[in-house]
Amino acid sequence: MLDCIRCGACLNHCPIYVAVGGHAYGSVYPGPMGSVLTPLLTSLEQSNALPNACTSCGRCAEVCPANIPLPDLLRDLRQQESLQQLNPPRWRRGLRLHARLLARPRLYRFLTGLLLPVLARLGRRRGSFRRLPWASGWTTHRDFPAPEGRTFMQQYQRRKSRARARPR
Known part of the structure; x- marks a missing residue:
């Protein structure tokens, strides 16, 4: 420093x-x-x-x-x-839950595949959310952008399949 x-x-x-x-x-x-x-x-x-x-x-x-x-x-x-456990217990529980979810990639992909289209549909008109219950620390001061509707892996697979389908 x-x-x-x-x-x-x-x-x-x-x-x-x-x-x-x-x-x-x-x-x-x-x-x-x-x-x-x-x-x-x-x-x-x-x-x-x-x-x-x-x-x-x-x-x-x-x-x-x-x-x-x-x-x-x-x-x-x-x-x-x-x-030192300076974070609130709720935050620590959330991180532990997230770690467990990330340890199961199929479950993670399944849940994000379900949640992203719902969030995209809900936020489509405005393009963002003014309030989200689980992101209140963020949405108190700014809007939360609405997701596109597909996960990264879904977009990647789609792009890959389009590239294969193109005539050379």
């Missing part, structure tokens, strides 16, 4: 910072660097949302001229948060 030259490269390439801006960080230090520094300067209890805002895409580490491993530092903060 002490190697940071405050060039702003991580800010300009961070999809979260681009989407929400600097004021959402609630600190002097915005962006990926702020997501690491703020919990270290204040406390993880006060600012545990910041490391969790990261998508772990790794763009900040790719563009950092000082080679600061920001995704690794954010992952370490998330691990400390998990060990």
